[in-house]
Amino acid sequence: MRLNSVKYLFKQGTRNIAYNKLMAFASFCVLLVSLLLVGFSLLFYVNINLLVADIEAKNEVIVFLDEDTSDERINSINKSLKAMENIDTVVFYSKEEAFAHLKASMADSEVLFDSMGDDNPLVDSFKIRIKDINFTDETVSEIEKLDNILSIRAPLEFVDILTGLKRVISIISVSIIIALIIVSMVIISNTTKASVFARRKEISIMKYVGATNAFIRIPFFVEGMLTGILSGVAATLTTWFGYDALVRVLTQDNDILKIFGTGSLVPFKDLALSVAVSYMVAGAVLGAIGCVISTRKHLKV
Amino acid sequence: MVELKNVSVKYPSGVEALKNVNLTINDGDFAFVVGSSGAGKSTLIKLILREIEATKGTVIVNGFNLSKLKRDKIPKLRRTIGVVFQDFRLIPNMTVYENIAFVLRVIDAPLKYIRKRVPYVISLVGLQHKVHSYPDELSGGEQQRVALARALVNDPQLIIADEPTGNIDPELSYEIVELLKGINNCGTTILMVTHEHDLVRHFGGRIISINSGSVVFDEIIGGNDEIK
Ligand SMILES: Nc1ncnc2c1ncn2[C@@H]1O[C@H](COP(=O)(O)OP(=O)(O)OP(=O)(O)O)[C@@H](O)[C@H]1O
Numbered sequence: 001m002r003l004n005s006v007k008y009l010f011k012q013g014t015r016n017i018a019y020n021k022l023m024a025f026a027s028f029c030v031l032l033v034s035l036l037l038v039g040f041s042l043l044f045y046v047n048i049n050l051l052v053a054d055i056e057a058k059n060e061v062i063v064f065l066d067e068d069t070s071d072e073r074i075n076s077i078n079k080s081l082k083a084m085e086n087i088d089t090v091v092f093y094s095k096e097e098a099f100a101h102l103k104a105s106m107a108d109s110e111v112l113f114d115s116m117g118d119d120n121p122l123v124d125s126f127k128i129r130i131k132d133i134n135f136t137d138e139t140v141s142e143i144e145k146l147d148n149i150l151s152i153r154a155p156l157e158f159v160d161i162l163t164g165l166k167r168v169i170s171i172i173s174v175s176i177i178i179a180l181i182i183v184s185m186v187i188i189s190n191t192t193k194a195s196v197f198a199r200r201k202e203i204s205i206m207k208y209v210g211a212t213n214a215f216i217r218i219p220f221f222v223e224g225m226l227t228g229i230l231s232g233v234a235a236t237l238t239t240w241f242g243y244d245a246l247v248r249v250l251t252q253d254n255d256i257l258k259i260f261g262t263g264s265l266v267p268f269k270d271l272a273l274s275v276a277v278s279y280m281v282a283g284a285v286l287g288a289i290g291c292v293i294s295t296r297k298h299l300k301v
Numbered sequence: 302m303v304e305l306k307n308v309s310v311k312y313p314s315g316v317e318a319l320k321n322v323n324l325t326i327n328d329g330d331f332a333f334v335v336g337s338s339g340a341g342k343s344t345l346i347k348l349i350l351r352e353i354e355a356t357k358g359t360v361i362v363n364g365f366n367l368s369k370l371k372r373d374k375i376p377k378l379r380r381t382i383g384v385v386f387q388d389f390r391l392i393p394n395m396t397v398y399e400n401i402a403f404v405l406r407v408i409d410a411p412l413k414y415i416r417k418r419v420p421y422v423i424s425l426v427g428l429q430h431k432v433h434s435y436p437d438e439l440s441g442g443e444q445q446r447v448a449l450a451r452a453l454v455n456d457p458q459l460i461i462a463d464e465p466t467g468n469i470d471p472e473l474s475y476e477i478v479e480l481l482k483g484i485n486n487c488g489t490t491i492l493m494v495t496h497e498h499d500l501v502r503h504f505g506g507r508i509i510s511i512n513s514g515s516v517v518f519d520e521i522i523g524g525n526d527e528i529k
């Protein structure tokens with residue numbers, strides 16, 4: 001196809017928007033609402049995930065060692081732990097440190113400690129951070145196989161709850177998003193169907209003079225795509241202001257976030273580019289597909 | 302060239318609109334198709350445009366065998382035919398120029414050619430002063446002249462016109478037929494459906510008369526204007 005034909009078809013598409021302002025506006029609104037619903041669901045999902053990751057990162061497994069484990073042995077246990085695949089960091093926590101810590105935290109009970117003198121009832125331990133908490137169980141049993149291990153304290157129940165929660169959140173979010181996408185496709189193709197119906201006479205004339213289906217469709221395609229991109233821009237701006245306002249409210253009143261054990265939401269700046277691009281691409285694709293679907297019926301002249 | 306061999310058309314409703322029609326229209330012919338309402342004239346036109354298919358027989362138009370023509374080749378067929386309808390069928394939100402240029406854009410013609418050819422056909426139908434008007438700013442006769450310009454802009458082998466004068470003043474009808482005659486003189490085949498016996502009598506030529514789906518008369522008669 002010649003360049004001037006391509007230019008012509010694009011111009012037709014933009015002109016169509018101007019001629020069918022009301023319909024174009026209706027499609028624009030439907031797209032905008034759908035994009036915003038999906039967009040906010042996704043942002044919610046991103047933040048929940050971040051929060052869960054935050055909680056996950058705070059996991060701690062403590063490995064207590066037998067009393068009187070030699071320094072050499074401690075070193076070799078340290079090495080073995082570090083060599084394990086699912087272990088992120090290993091920090092040695094000597095019984096002296098632990099005792100000092102304990103004393104400091106219970107300053108009121110000095111008397112109690114005085115009576116104990118230097119007799120340290122605690123044992124040496126390692127504080128371990130797990131990489132993937134879903135495999136905490138496996139890692140714990142691996143550690144148990146080492147010698148000189150007194151006991152292990154791992155947040156296993158907590159891991160179960162967290163994993164379950166994550167699965168539920170994922171399922172709910174994904175279902176909501178899929179449902180919204182389907183609903184918006186249906187509404188959009190119905191909206192454009194009305195605008196195509198209004199132009200069915202024009203389409204039949206085009207067919208009489210020998211226009212191919214592709215030639216007739218391209219302007220509709222361009223029209224849908226442009227409407228979609230405009231909705232994408234509007235959705236980006238709305239999300240920007242809406243999300244920022246939300247973040248401000250939530251962070252001003254820090255208590256709300258603290259309930260969830262986290263101090264931060266993802267700032268919009270970090271997401272701006274991907275949000276804008278996704279909105280525009282999604283808008284363009286949805287708009288174009290909606291238009292193309294609805295022209296099909298009228299092309300059979 | 303249009304060739305119908307033993308063609309019958311039966312609509313899904315059961316109406317037999319054409320019955321065993323045999324008809325040949327040679328290149329360069331000018332033929333009037335007449336007949337009472339419901340005789341099957343428009344059906345013949347739709348058949349040639351491949352809007353409908355023959356239930357029996359073969360239809361060959363400009364070298365295309367329509368019963369064997371694939372759907373995606375229909376645009377190719379239609380590009381060899383110019384059509385004019387009773388109700389003009391111009392695109393309302395396009396100017397006169399755009400309505401005509403559209404046909405050339407469809408065939409992906411070079412812009413340079415479009416810019417030369419469109420004003421030329423507009424001048425042929427005498428509408429130079431209305432190039433940038435919209436269809437609803439024109440009279441019926443003017444709109445039909447635009448439709449005519451559109452039909453001939455890509456230099457088709459065949460122009461078919463279904464009652465092109467049905468919606469315009471009788472005096473203007475003569476003008477339209479004169480224009481068609483002029484186009485015919487340049488070699489284009491013309492097939493024109495009409496109700497107006499005055500027109501047929503005035504111009505004469507080949508007359509094909511259809512009655513209840515059958516060709517009942519197909520001869521060349523002399524027109525009044527030739528006697529003058
Ligand atoms: N789409 C259709 N479905 C069913 N029957 C049809 C259809 N189109 C036309 N007919 C019938 O076929 C017959 C021929 O119709 P056609 O339109 O060819 O007549 P015509 O000669 O053009 O009439 P007119 O002069 O009134 O335009 C009529 O009886 C009509 O009712």
Ligand SMILES: [Mg+2]
Nearest residue numbers: 342343344463
């Ligand atoms: Mg008719």
